[in-house]
Every structure is written in C-alpha cells, then in structure tokens.
Amino acid sequence: xxxxxxxxxxxxxxxxxxxxxxxxxxxxxxxxxxxxxxxxxxxxxxxxxxxxxxxxxxxxxxxxxxxxxxxxxxxxxxxxxxxxxxxxxxxxxxxxxxxxxxxxxxxxxxxxxxxxxxxxxxxxxxxxxxxxxxxxxxxxxxxxxxxxxxxxxxxxxxxxxxxxxxxxxxxxxxxxxxxxxxxxxxxxxxxxxxxxxxxxxxxxxxxxxxxxxxxxxxxxxxxxxxxxxxxxxxxxxxxxxxxxxxxxxxxxxxxxxxxxxxxxxxxxxxxxxxxxxxxxxxxxxxxxxxxxxxxxxxxxxxxxxxxxxxxxxxxxxxxxxxxxxxxxxxxxxxxxxxxxxxxxxxxxxxxxxxxxxxxxxxxxxxxxxxxxxxxxxxxxxxxxxxxxxxxxxxxxxxxxxxxxxxxxxxxxxxx
Numbered sequence: 001x002x003x004x005x006x007x008x009x010x011x012x013x014x015x016x017x018x019x020x021x022x023x024x025x026x027x028x029x030x031x032x033x034x035x036x037x038x039x040x041x042x043x044x045x046x047x048x049x050x051x052x053x054x055x056x057x058x059x060x061x062x063x064x065x066x067x068x069x070x071x072x073x074x075x076x077x078x079x080x081x082x083x084x085x086x087x088x089x090x091x092x093x094x095x096x097x098x099x100x101x102x103x104x105x106x107x108x109x110x111x112x113x114x115x116x117x118x119x120x121x122x123x124x125x126x127x128x129x130x131x132x133x134x135x136x137x138x139x140x141x142x143x144x145x146x147x148x149x150x151x152x153x154x155x156x157x158x159x160x161x162x163x164x165x166x167x168x169x170x171x172x173x174x175x176x177x178x179x180x181x182x183x184x185x186x187x188x189x190x191x192x193x194x195x196x197x198x199x200x201x202x203x204x205x206x207x208x209x210x211x212x213x214x215x216x217x218x219x220x221x222x223x224x225x226x227x228x229x230x231x232x233x234x235x236x237x238x239x240x241x242x243x244x245x246x247x248x249x250x251x252x253x254x255x256x257x258x259x260x261x262x263x264x265x266x267x268x269x270x271x272x273x274x275x276x277x278x279x280x281x282x283x284x285x286x287x288x289x290x291x292x293x294x295x296x297x298x299x300x301x302x303x304x305x306x307x308x309x310x311x312x313x314x315x316x317x318x319x320x321x322x323x324x325x326x327x328x329x330x331x332x333x334x335x336x337x338x339x340x341x342x343x344x345x346x347x348x349x350x351x352x353x354x355x356x357x358x359x360x361x362x363x364x365x366x367x368x369x370x371x372x373x374x375x376x377x378x379x380x381x382x383x384x385x386x387x388x389x390x391x392x393x394x395x396x397x398x399x400x401x402x403x404x405x406x407x408x409x410x411x412x413x414x415x
Contacts, residue, residue, distance in 0.1 A: 073121040080124045084111075088127050091168030096161075096319050101168030101327055108133045110165045112158060112296070113315040115308055126313040128294055128305055131166060131175075131246050132234065135270060135280040137287045140298040152252075154298055155283045156188040157318030159250060162281065163192065164319050166248070167200075167331060175200070175246045178216070182206035183254035191324035198332040209251075209258075213265035216249055216278050220269065223276040234275040246277045253284035 084093055090102045093111045108131050114123040130136060138158065140151040167175055177200065179189045186193075186203040195201035204212045223244055249269075258266070267288060269280055274292045287293050296305040303313045 070118070070120060073117050077117065077122045077124050081122065084125045084127060088125070089169075092165050093125055093127065096316065096323070099165075099168070099319070099323075101331075103171045104169050110162050111316065112162065112305070113303065113313045115311050115313055117311075123314075126305070126308050128162075128296065128307055130162060130248075130279060130281075130294075131170070132274065132277065134274060134292050134294040135287055135290075136162070136282065136294050136296060137285075138281070138283045138296045138298065140284075151298055152183075152188075152283070154301070154315070156252065158296070158298075158303075158315060159252075159281055159283065160189055160191060160324060161316060161318050163189070163248070163250070164324055164327065166246075167195075168327065170246065172331065173200070173245060174242060175248065176202075178202045178204055178212055178247070178249040179252070180204040180209050180212060180250065181252040182209075182256070183252065188252055189250065191321050192328050194325060194328040194332045200331065201328075210262055210265075212249065213262060213269070216247060216273070217265050217268055219244075219247060220272050220276040220278050223278075224272070234277075242277070244277055246279065248279045248281060251280060251282040251285045253282070255284065258285070 087093075088109045088111055090104045091099060092104070092109060094100070095111075108129060109127040110130055111125045112128055113126045115126050116123045128134075128136065138155050140155065163177060167177075177192065177195070179186060179192070179201070181188050181203070182205070185205070189203075192201045193203070196203065202212075266280070266285075269278060270287050270290050270293060273279060280287060294306050296303050298315075299312075301315055303315055304310070305313060
C-alpha cells in the first residue's frame with residue numbers, strides 16, 4: 001500500500017514539474033512572440049515609410065518624365081510641322097478647309113492625314129511620296145460584302161485627294177492621269193471627268209489595261225532614249241521647266257488576275273517609271289517588292305504607311321465632290337502655261353544657282369478678264385508731262401499664263 005501512495009506522490013510531483021516547465025516555456029514563447037510582434041511592427045512601419053517614399057519618388061520621376069516627354073514631343077511636333085510645311089507647301093500639304101490650288105512645282109510629298117502622338121501634342125501631317133519619288137500600293141485586309149466596298153470607297157477617296165493635291169500643285173499641263181476602273185467603270189474618280197476634254201484625264205475601260213500599259217512603257221522608253229541622254233539620271237534632275245509631264249496611272253483592282261504580259265509591263269514600270277516621271281497608284285493590285293514602291297495599308301479610317309513607320313495615320317476625309325469638280329473644270333479651261341523665258345541662272349549648275357527662288361506661279365483657273373472700264377484713261381493716250389527729275393516707271397514684268405485662284409469657289413458657298 002505505501003508503495004502505491006509513494007508512486008502517486010512521485011507522479012504528482014512529476015506532473016507539477018512538467019507543468020512548471022510548460023509554464024516557463026509558454027512564458028518564454030509569449031515573450032518571444034511579443035518581441036517578434038514588436039519587431040514586425042517596427043519593420044512594417046519602416047516598410048510603409050520606405051514604400052511611401054518610393055511611391056512619391058516614382059510619381060515625381062514619372063511626372064518629370066511625362067513633362068519632359070510632353071515638352072520634347074511638342075517641340076519636335078512643331079519642328080516636324082515646319083519641316084512638313086517646307087516639304088509639302090501649299091496645296092500639297094494644306095488641310096482641305098484651307099486648301100487652294102497654286103503651282104508651287106513641288107508635289108513630290110503629299111498629305112494623306114495626320115499622326116497623333118498624344119492628346120496634348122499637336123498633330124503632324126502624314127506625307128507620302130509620289131511625283132518623281134515613288135509609286136503607291138494601297139492595300140487592305142481581305143474582306144467581303146459591304147465592308148469590302150467601304151474599304152474600297154475609303155481607298156478611292158484617298159486616291160482622289162492625292163490626285164487633287166498633285167494637280168493643284170503642278171503647273172497647268174504638267175500632269176496627266178490615266179484611270180483603270182473595271183469594277184465601277186470610272187465612277188470611283190468621276191470628279192476628274194472634266195479634265196478629259198483637255199486631254200489631262202483618261203478613263204480606261206475593262207479591256208484597255210494592256211493598251212494603257214503599252215502606252216506608258218513606250219513613254220518610258222522614249223523618254224530614256226531622247227530625254228536624259230547621259231546628261232542626268234532622271235527628269236527630276238533636269239534644271240528649268242520639265243520637258244515631259246508627269247504621268248500617273250491609277251489602277252483600281254477588281255480582284256481579277258492580270259495576264260503575264262500585264263504583269264511584265266507593271267514590273268517594267270515599277271523599275272523604270274519613277275526616273276521617267278511615270279507613276280503607278282494601285283489599289284488591290286500588287287506591284288511587287290521594290291524600293292520605289294510606297295505601301296499604304298488601310299484599317300478603317302486609319303492607315304499604316306512606310307514613311308510613318310509603325311505610327312498609325314488618321315486619314316483625312318476625302319475632298320468634297322463639288323471642290324474636285326470645280327477645280328477640274330477650271331483646270332480644263334486653263335491653257336497650258338508655255339515655257340518661261342530663259343534666264344542666265346538656268347544655265348548654272350544647281351549648286352551655283354541663286355538660293356532665293358522666284359515666287360511660285362499661281363495656276364490659271366481660267367478666270368475671264370474683266371471688261372475695260374469706259375471711264376478709265378486710254379493707256380495709249382499721252383499722259384501728263386512728268387517732272388524732269390522723276391525717272392520713268394519700269395515696264396511691267398512679263399507673266400506666264402496664270403490662273404486666278406479666287407475664280408474657284410473652294411468654300412462651298414457656290415455649291
């Protein structure tokens with residue numbers, strides 16, 4: 001019996017010792033947990049303070065970067081705008097509401113829309129090369145039905161705007177256009193029909209593509225034979241007035257495959273046409289890979305072209321139909337300007353010519369001269385005697401045939 005009591009007492013003592021050890025361990029753990037929580041709060045506070053500082057520094061740096069980017073973007077957009085105005089002056093780069101034809105003689109780069117980098121940054125006009133510079137190939141995603149017709153209408157509006165800009169900037173008679181439209185039978189460029197009477201615009205039927213290409217290839221061959229003659233590489237390098245007009249062939253594809261002969265002619269024109277002033281504008285007609293081909297891909301009202309890189313171009317709306325018709329009627333009634341009088345500067349190499357060119361000659365839009373005023377003095381009658389010390393007035397400088405741009409209503413008031 002005593003052994004059982006002693007065993008029980010020993011067990012109780014062991015349990016009490018174990019409980020003491022457990023309480024001590026618990027107290028130590030609690031103390032460790034409290035210390036860990038305290039250190040966690042310190043670290044969390046330091047983390048929050050560091051995070052707030054880093055966030056503030058990031059926001060400040062981002063604001064500075066955005067401000068610097070915005071300032072540089074505005075400055076570069078302004079510089080690009082001035083450069084575009086210099087490269088595409090007057091009708092080549094003016095927006096349609098302010099567009100007026102004027103024969104600047106510089107229609108190599110033509111505006112098709114604008115490039116918007118940011119909402120607060122001025123837009124930059126997007127230009128594509130054409131006369132004396134490149135051919136144009138306009139493509140879009142393969143689609144069917146109404147969407148395909150809308151894309152074709154957008155492409156035709158783009159082509160019509162390019163042609164009107166080129167006509168408005170070229171001297172009268174220096175640009176001739178052929179249009180091959182087998183699908184819509186010429187209605188895609190119907191606004192240029194008034195030019196047909198003057199021989200500036202030719203509409204080609206569905207069976208006339210081969211004949212048109214034969215004629216253009218013959219033009220290139222003849223120009224290469226009789227034009228440069230080893231004195232210059234291209235017609236653009238020639239000084240003075242162009243001996244040959246620019247020729248632009250517009251090909252509006254209908255999905256039909258071309259014959260091998262037509263493909264061979266297109267390849268010849270792509271390779272040799274630019275140097276001879278013969279250019280192609282092809283919609284859904286492949287021109288092949290060549291450095292002289294500028295590609296424009298349409299995606300809705302936006303486009304991507306080689307000159308703009310990967311930046312999307314917001315296309316300008318096409319010019320109003322009344323504006324195209326009015327300008328073409330005026331151009332059709334304007335006689336081609338003859339060659340200006342030769343001056344000694346025309347005989348000098350380009351690097352020795354005066355840097356200040358003559359002001360651009362305005363296109364003659366066929367304005368009718370005003371009737372003479374009966375009350376005005378007769379210029380042939382002798383006038384009053386001039387004082388002896390007054391020098392006689394210099395005779396007026398001769399003017400080439402010029403078009404009065406005010407005779408064309410481009411504001412829409414007369415439509």
